[in-house]
Amino acid sequence: SxxxxxxxxxxxxxIEDAGFEAYFVGGCVRDALLGLPIHDVDIATSAYPxxxxxxxxxxxxxxxxxxxxxxxxxxxxxxxxxxRTESGYQDFRRPDSVQFVRSLKEDQLRRDFTVNALAxxxxxxxxxxxxxxxxxxxxxxRAVGRPDDRFGExxxxxxxxxxxxxxxxxxxxxxxxQGISDNAPLLQHIAVERIASEFTRLLLGIDRRAGLxxxxxxxxxxxxxxxxxxxxxxxHLAALPDTQLQDPAVAWTLMVVLVGAPVNRFxxxxxxxxxxxxxxxxxxxxxxxxxxxxxDHWALYTAGRTGLRxxxxxxxxxxxxxxxxxxxAAYDALAIHDKGxxxxxxxxxxxxxxxxxxxxxxxxxxxxxxxVAGSVPNTKNALLAYVRV
Ligand code: ATP
Ligand code: MG
Numbered sequence: 001s002x003x004x005x006x007x008x009x010x011x012x013x014x015i016e017d018a019g020f021e022a023y024f025v026g027g028c029v030r031d032a033l034l035g036l037p038i039h040d041v042d043i044a045t046s047a048y049p050x051x052x053x054x055x056x057x058x059x060x061x062x063x064x065x066x067x068x069x070x071x072x073x074x075x076x077x078x079x080x081x082x083x084r085t086e087s088g089y090q091d092f093r094r095p096d097s098v099q100f101v102r103s104l105k106e107d108q109l110r111r112d113f114t115v116n117a118l119a120x121x122x123x124x125x126x127x128x129x130x131x132x133x134x135x136x137x138x139x140x141x142r143a144v145g146r147p148d149d150r151f152g153e154x155x156x157x158x159x160x161x162x163x164x165x166x167x168x169x170x171x172x173x174x175x176x177x178q179g180i181s182d183n184a185p186l187l188q189h190i191a192v193e194r195i196a197s198e199f200t201r202l203l204l205g206i207d208r209r210a211g212l213x214x215x216x217x218x219x220x221x222x223x224x225x226x227x228x229x230x231x232x233x234x235x236h237l238a239a240l241p242d243t244q245l246q247d248p249a250v251a252w253t254l255m256v257v258l259v260g261a262p263v264n265r266f267x268x269x270x271x272x273x274x275x276x277x278x279x280x281x282x283x284x285x286x287x288x289x290x291x292x293x294x295x296d297h298w299a300l301y302t303a304g305r306t307g308l309r310x311x312x313x314x315x316x317x318x319x320x321x322x323x324x325x326x327x328x329a330a331y332d333a334l335a336i337h338d339k340g341x342x343x344x345x346x347x348x349x350x351x352x353x354x355x356x357x358x359x360x361x362x363x364x365x366x367x368x369x370x371x372v373a374g375s376v377p378n379t380k381n382a383l384l385a386y387v388r389v
Contacts, residue, residue, distance in 0.1 A: 002032055008041045011056075011071055011078050012122040018055045020047035021104060022080075023119035023127065030115045033126070033136055034168070043080045044119065046102045052080050067100055083107035092155045092189040105129050112150065112157045113164065113176075114142045141170040147179025155186035159198035162214045166205025172214055180218040187223035192271045195224060199270075203251035204244070212238040225269040226261055233258040241320055249276055249306075253283045253314040282307025283314060290315050290327065300331045301372045335371050335378050342368055344383035352384055363387040 005024060015022035025044040032038055045052060049069050053059045058072040067082035085106050086095035101107065104119055104127060111117040114132035126133065135142050141164050143150045143157075151158050158180045165172055172180075187195065202211040212234055215221045222228050236258050245251045252272065256263050263284045267277045286303040289295035290311065295303075303311060308331055312324040336342060344367045346360060354360050367383045370376040376386045 002038065004028075004038055004041050005032065007074075007076060008043065008078055009122045011043060011073060011080070014055055015043075015045050015047055015052070015080070016122075018047070018051070020045055020051065022047075023104060023121060025081075025107075025119045026111070026116055029118045029120045029126070030132075030136065032120075033118070033133075041078060043078055044083055044104070044107055045080055046083055046104070047080075048082055048100055052082070066098055084110070086110050086153075092152065092186045093191075095153075109144060111144055112154075112160055114144055115140075115168075115170075116164075117144050135173075139168070139170045140173050141165055141168070141176065142173035143176045143179060147176045148182055151179050151183040152186065155183065155188075156190050156194055156198070158183060158187060158218075158220055159190070159195055159202075162211040162220065163198040163201045163205070165214055166202045166207045166211030169205075169207040169210070171210070177214060177218060180214070180220055184218055184220045184223055187220060192225055192269070196270045196272065199224065200248050200251065203255070204246070204248065206244055207242070208245070209238050209242050226259070226266050230259050233260070240318060243317065245317070247310065247313065249279045249283065249310045250313045250317070252276060252280050253287070253310055254317065256280060256284050257287055257314070279306055279310055283311035286311050287315065290322070294327055294330050297330075297334060297372050297374060298369065300327075301334055301337070303331075305331070305337065335374055336368075339368060341378070342371060342383075343378045343380045344387070348380055348384065349387075 008024070012022040022043055022045040024041060026042045028038045028041045047055070049064050049067055052069045052071070056071045060070040060072065060077070062068050062070045062079065067084050069080050070077045071080050082100045083102065083104060083106060084098045084100050086098050108117040108119065108129050114130045114135045117130050118132045118136070119127040121127070130144050141161060161172060161176065161180060164170060202208065205211060216231060216234050216238065221230065221234055227234070237254060240254070252267065256266050259266065263281045264277060267280060282303050286295055286299055286308060289299050300308065308328070312327065316322050316324055342364070344364065346356065346364065349360050349363060350356065354363070367376070367387055370386055371378045371383070376382050
C-alpha cells in the first residue's frame with residue numbers, strides 16, 4: 001500500500017523471476033508496520049552480488065564486499081544486499097568476515113533486534129522468525145539471540161538500543177538491558193563518529209527520557225566521550241520537559257550547558273562538525289545572559305541570528321515560561337547584524353589618509369562596536385568623525 005514499497009515491488013519480482021528469493025528487510029518493514037514514514041527501502045536476496053548484477057541493466061557496486069549492489073530503476077536507487085552471516089568480531093566492532101548464504105533465516109539471525117529482523121514479501125506477507133511481530137505490537141526492543149553475545153560481537157548495538165528506545169518509544173526487554181550493563185565498557189572500541197550519530201538520534205527521539213535513563217542505569221554513558229563524570233547532568237537532561245527536540249544544535253547546546261564543559265573541547269571530542277561547533281559555541285555563550293534582563297547589544301550581535309535562535313529554543317526548553325519575544329525584538333532592532341553592513345570600510349580609512357595595519361583594524365572594531373551599541377549612526381561620515389581620521 002505504501003508508495004515507496006510499491007515502486008520497489010518490480011525489483012523484487014525481477015529477482016524472483018530469475019529464480020531467487022527477495023524481501024523487504026530492516027527498518028522499512030518495522031516502520032511501515034508501525035505506521036511510521038519510511039526513509040529508504042532495503043532489499044535482501046538469496047542472489048549473490050554477481051547474480052544481482054546479471055539480472056539488472058544498471059547497477060552500482062556500493063558495498064560489494066558486504067554484498068550490497070544498488071539497482072537503478074526509473075531514477076531511483078534500491079540497495080539490494082545478499083543474505084549473509086557475519087563472524088569473527090575480534091575487535092568488538094566489525095565482523096572479520098561476511099559469508100554470503102542462501103537462507104533468509106540466517107540473515108535475520110545476524111540482525112540486532114527482533115523488530116529489525118522482520119522481512120516482508122512483495123505481497124506484504126511478513127516472515128517473522130524471532131517473534132518480532134509480538135515485540136512490535138508490545139513496543140519492546142529485544143536482542144535477537146543472547147544479548148551478551150550480540151553486544152560482545154558489536155558494541156555499537158548498545159548505542160543503537162538506546163537510540164531505538166528513544167526513536168521508537170519502545171521499552172527495553174530486561175535481559176537486553178542487562179546485556180548492556182554487562183558489556184558497556186566495550187563501547188570504548190567503537191569509533192566516536194558512530195557513537196555520536198546514535199547519541200544525536202537518541203536526543204532527537206520521541207522518548208529521549210527513556211533512552212537517557214537506560215544510558216545512565218546501564219553505565220553506558222561512562223564510555224561516551226566527555227561523559228564519564230556527567231551522571232548528574234544526564235539526570236538533569238532526562239528530567240527536562242519531554243517535548244521532542246527537532247534540531248541537533250539545540251540538543252547539543254542543552255548537553256554542553258548542562259554538563260558545563262568548555263564547548264570546543266567537548267564537541268571536538270565528540271567529532272562534531274565545525275558548523276555545529278560554531279553554532280553551539282555562540283548559543284552557549286549567550287545562554288548565561290538570558291533570564292530576567294535582555295542581553296546587551298554586543299552579546300546579541302556576537303551570538304548572531306542562528307546562535308541566538310538555537311540558544312532561545314534550548315532555553316525555552318529548560319524554562320518553558322520564558323518569553324523570548326523581547327530578546328528576539330532586541331536582536332532584530334540592532335543597527336547592523338553583520339560586519340559587512342558597517343558603513344565604514346578599510347578603503348574608506350585609506351582614502352582618509354590612514355595606513356593599513358593594526359591601528360586601522362582597531363578603528364574598524366571601534367566603529368563596529370559603536371554602531372552595534374547604537375551610539376553612532378551607521379553612516380560613513382559619522383563613523384569617520386567618530387574614529388577621528
Ligand atoms: P533507521 O533507518 O531508522 O536508522 P534501520 O533499522 O533501518 O533504522 P539501519 O542502520 O539503516 O537501521 O540498518 C538497517 C538494518 O540492518 C537494521 O534494521 C538491522 O536489521 C541491521 N543492522 C544495522 N546495523 C546493525 C548492527 N550493528 N548489528 C546488527 N544488525 C544491524
Ligand atoms: Mg535504515
